Amino acid sequence: MHTDTERCVRAVRSKDARFDGWFFTAVLTTRIYCRPSCPAVPPKVENMTFLPSAAACQQAGFRACKRCRPDSSPGSPEWNARADAVARAMRLIQDGVVDREGVPGLATRLGYSARQVERQLNAELGAGPLALARAQRAQTARLLIETSELPMGDVAFAAGFSSIRTFNDTVREVFALSPSELRERSAKAGRRPHTPPRVPGTISLRLPFRTPLNPTNLFGHLAATAVPGVEEWRDGAYRRTLRLPYGTGVVALTPQPDHIGCRLALTDLRDLTLAISRCRWMLDLDADPEAVDGQLRADPLLAPLVDKAPGRRVPRTVDAAEFAVRAVLGQQVSTAAARTHAARLVAAHGEPVEDPHGGLTHLFPSPRALAGLDPQTLALPRSRRATLTTLVAALADGSLPLGIDSDWEAARAQLCALPGFGPWTTEVIAMRALGDPDAFLPSDLGIRRAARSLGLPSTPSALTARAAGWRPWRAYAVQYLWATDDHAINHLPV
Structure with a gap:
């Protein structure tokens, strides 16, 4: 976008916060760079140049504006x-x-x-x-x-x-x-945030996002599917354990009108940057809701859902391998049953952690820890036991690399080649573990039920054809369709 000078100038003159993180304004006379929404008087057009990243600004010799603090803007949704x-x-x-x-x-x-x-x-x-x-x-x-x-x-x-x-x-x-x-x-x-009293060994931060953000499906989904011992909803915050390169951590994330409160307890401070990145990724905080909702509003049958509660995000995960295992456990069973199956795995194979300020007890077991589990101990149908053990083996030996850097289509092909992996399991992993914003679940019962109630086609093939107009944001359309159901995933816990 930074190459479209006319558009960038309009954004700077209107102080449009929607473009924060998309590009940065570098002022040639002062050698300062700003976010587009900087409250200072905009410089003359001939004194502005536009760069795609804070790193590019710093490398070109520009200093960060002390007023708008451009380095703290949400990341580019691109x-x-x-x-x-x-x-x-x-x-x-x-x-x-x-x-x-x-x-x-x-x-x-x-x-x-x-x-x-x-x-x-x-x-x-x-x-x-x-x-x-x-x-x-x-x-x-x-x-x-x-x-x-x-x-x-x-x-x-x-x-x-x-x-x-x-x-x-x-x-x-x-x-x-x-x-x-x-x-x-x-x-x-007075920039220090008003936070609860500091707990020894914890770091409290604010995670910015582009407005609007609707927390109900985001935190409701995470809380409703929380695995006991690994995740919990406590005192208005979603809490979970984290497996990190240098140690372990516990995070508490609290929705606020203009930010997400983040309290981290880490065994090694070197993991801080990664922990923040994982939390932002899980909550989809770098999304551009204006672009997403604008595209979905173009469909007259989706527009009322978007207008009613704009800014829905896709609830993701902090660990792609963990989510893949949980997706298999959740095949053709209720949310409560999936939690029960996952909790049994955690109790038997999870790594214990300390949580003096809550009820968390374990890390979710790694693929390597699950590689030696006895399939007969799993209270699952035989076919699903085979699916789970095959998946775990592929994750443990590295033949199935899943992560934020995955090539989405290559990962889909590998998943589909595993026994027991159909379109629903593959797409839900692509959506929530890999972060593909265009992942789609036309065969999901909740989606088909919502489609019928809205007058959309309800068969998978017809709904997929209709959803072509929602691309590349079909994963967000899924969130709006799911929200038509009175399921626990659509409500913040009381």
Whole structure:
């Protein structure tokens, strides 16, 4: 979008927050970059240039605006809607792969050479993987400086910096303030969020999103399908355990009108950036609801649903392999039965964790932990036991890689080749585990029931044909159709 100068200028002049994260405005005279909705007086057109990422702005020598804080805007929704190499690379960088595995690790995951990845990212984003990862570290550092009481050494460590000196130099270069000055400025400006009393060992943050956001289906779905011991709804928050590269964690996510409250307890602060990324991914916080709802409103039969409760998101997962296992357990059974089956697996094979502030007890078992389970111990039909054990074996040996970097169509083909995997299971995994915004479930009973009540075609083939006009946002249409049913997934717990 940054190449469409006329459109960018209109967005800046109207201070349109819908475009925050889509592009950044760099001011040639002041050498400052802003988000489109910056409240400052817009500069002259001849003094503006538009760049696709904060990293590109920083690499070109621009400093972040102290007023609009462009680095804290929601991420670009473009990476959620695409499955090409650049989009997959961006999802991996946001997931901290460059910090943990370097550029060679990123390239290996994508199946390209490091030089190819560098060239593609520079061509589209104006910055390579190292610069993009550096910008993310700077953003995480600022978030912690302004919203936590962590010592600066812990902030540097948690944000992924290799040394205090690099941390100090980066913060000064990007924000034109030292870390201490940034914290003092934030305190004076009253930017520290009003959060519950700090619990030792926890970090409280705000996760931004593009409005509108409808929390009912998002949190209702997560709460209604929560696996006992791994997830729970407590005191108005969805809580769950997290398996992370360096340790474990527990997160509590609370819906608020203008942000999601996030409280994290981590055994290793190096996992902070990844934990934030996983939570944003699970809640679909980088979505562009204006684009999604605008497309779906074009269908006169869907428009009333969208107008009634706009801003629905797709509830995803923090672990694609976990969700794939749960999808198999949920085949042809009720939500309550699926939870029961999953809870038994957790109790028998999950890794215990401590949760002094709630009722969580385990991590969901990894594929490797499940690889040796005895099928006879599963209270499932024989065919479904075979489906589950085959899936677990493929996940455990790496022959079925599922994650945010998956090629959606390749993953579908691999899933469909497994015994017991039909269109419903494959598509629900594509939607909720892999993040494909166009995944569709025309054979789902709830979808067919909703279609009949709205006057839409109710047979899978006819409904798929009608849904062509909803592309590429059919996964969001599924959320609106599901919402016509009075199921627990459509209500926040009392």
